[in-house]
Amino acid sequence: MECGSTTKHTTLIMKLPTINKKILDAPFVSVHWKDINGTAAWVTLKEAMNSKVTICISNGWLIKADKDVHVVAGDVNFNDDGTLGDVGNITTMPTVNVLKIKKVKL
Numbered sequence: 188m189e190c191g192s193t194t195k196h197t198t199l200i201m202k203l204p205t206i207n208k209k210i211l212d213a214p215f216v217s218v219h220w221k222d223i224n225g226t227a228a229w230v231t232l233k234e235a236m237n238s239k240v241t242i243c244i245s246n247g248w249l250i251k252a253d254k255d256v257h258v259v260a261g262d263v264n265f266n267d268d269g270t271l272g273d274v275g276n277i278t279t280m281p282t283v284n285v286l287k288i289k290k291v292k293l
Contacts, residue, residue: 204265206293211263211271213248218259219287220245220280245278246291257285
């Protein structure tokens, strides 16, 4: 290759999808929730009695919320025609474990 030569690059131009209620009818949220915490290690009785639950934060589209569960989808993909393909990175938490839900404007 000569000094000063140029290489041609081909750039694929894709139209980026727009998230709206026509594609995914679900709010984007940040959910604070509590989860179990466990260990298989040997600990003192005092350490065991001081165990606490773990506080988690999950972000994504709240695709289900009822008296039993809250389901958040963290990822979405799209078909070639721009319609919603699949959802992924799913977090399902018991409703009783949900501490706070904050809607996030996209």
